[in-house]
Amino acid sequence: MSQQTQAADILSAPHVLEYPYRRSVGPVLSRFFTALRERKIVGVETSAGRVLCPPAEADPETGAAVSDRFVEVGPGGVIESWTFVAKPRDKQPLARPFAYALIRLDGADTALLHVVDADPARLRTGARVRPRWRAETVGEIGDIECFELETSR
Amino acid sequence: MSDAERKPVRSIQTPMRLTYHYTAGIATSRFLHGIAEGRILGQRCPVCTKVYVPPRGSCPRCAVATEEEVHVSDRGTILTFAIVRVPSENLDVPLPFACVHVLLDGADVPFFSVVQGCPLDEVRIGMRVAAAWVEPDRLAPTLQSIRWFEPTGEPDVPFDQLREHL
Numbered sequence: 444m445s446q447q448t449q450a451a452d453i454l455s456a457p458h459v460l461e462y463p464y465r466r467s468v469g470p471v472l473s474r475f476f477t478a479l480r481e482r483k484i485v486g487v488e489t490s491a492g493r494v495l496c497p498p499a500e501a502d503p504e505t506g507a508a509v510s511d512r513f514v515e516v517g518p519g520g521v522i523e524s525w526t527f528v529a530k531p532r533d534k535q536p537l538a539r540p541f542a543y544a545l546i547r548l549d550g551a552d553t554a555l556l557h558v559v560d561a562d563p564a565r566l567r568t569g570a571r572v573r574p575r576w577r578a579e580t581v582g583e584i585g586d587i588e589c590f591e592l593e594t595s596r
Numbered sequence: 597m598s599d600a601e602r603k604p605v606r607s608i609q610t611p612m613r614l615t616y617h618y619t620a621g622i623a624t625s626r627f628l629h630g631i632a633e634g635r636i637l638g639q640r641c642p643v644c645t646k647v648y649v650p651p652r653g654s655c656p657r658c659a660v661a662t663e664e665e666v667h668v669s670d671r672g673t674i675l676t677f678a679i680v681r682v683p684s685e686n687l688d689v690p691l692p693f694a695c696v697h698v699l700l701d702g703a704d705v706p707f708f709s710v711v712q713g714c715p716l717d718e719v720r721i722g723m724r725v726a727a728a729w730v731e732p733d734r735l736a737p738t739l740q741s742i743r744w745f746e747p748t749g750e751p752d753v754p755f756d757q758l759r760e761h762l
């Protein structure tokens with residue numbers, strides 16, 4: 444509790460609860476994040492030949508371990524579903540209105556949750572998008588600043 | 597590309613941050629104003645007579661308001677402790693240190709603090725300790741006014757006398 448007080452007898456103060464976690468990503472997601480640092484997006488093949496992106500350690504349909512075959516996907520893809528954030532909060536990825544979207548990247552069979560920077564009037568399921576990379580990449584999902592509509596340029 | 601960049605990514609940061617504005621309420625505000633004067637105030641339950649410190653304005657067992665204010669000593673007995681060896685932000689106590697629950701004389705619930713002033717392997721249940729306050733001109737309505745607790749050298753309190761508070 445900070446020492447900030449008010450004139451009144453009832454005390455009140457800012458209180459920030461923060462957990463600055465760092466988590467290990469494991470061998471499969473390690474490949475995904477390492478690829479992001481090189482501005483590439485990779486998925487992993489299941490034993491049935493489906494490509495999961497983001498990669499997972501197990502096939503969500505069978506529970507079996509995935510193969511060790513990593514394949515580059517995207518960078519473009521298709522919006523499978525989306526929701527619009529009209530009033531972004533402080534820590535959200537963009538300061539202006541944006542959409543969260545499930546994006547199935549070219550060559551992948553599953554969708555990646557990411558941000559789309561677009562006018563809501565132009566957003567639609569099935570629209571094609573491509574990543575906008577940050578100038579500096581460090582190996583985290585935010586290396587892709589957001590996706591943008593392919594027709595926007 | 598630097599060497600660091602060639603190493604595979606093994607971990608990512610996933611911070612969580614919640615920004616609150618905390619209002620202490622009547623009972624805890626009075627407690628904190630007391631702390632700013634170097635005093636520890638509790639409240640006694642009119643039903644079970646237990647003394648709560650810091651007071652919250654009600655007794656959680658009896659579900660009644662606690663209005664009687666009582667002064668609690670800044671001395672007490674260690675009820676339980678844990679040795680902390682991991683650094684934490686916003687904590688300027690040198691590592692390692694002992695986190696303790698202190699049963700202040702006159703209180704019925706333990707008070708959370710840290711212990712300094714003795715080797716860690718001497719910290720024990722039943723040990724008598726006293727609050728080390730900041731300098732009088734630095735007293736403020738915050739628990740940081742109590743820097744830590746230190747051993748008093750008094751004889752230990754037998755475990756049987758502490759049992760009901762554990």
Ligand SMILES: [Zn+2]
Nearest residue numbers: 641644655658
């Ligand atoms: Zn009670």
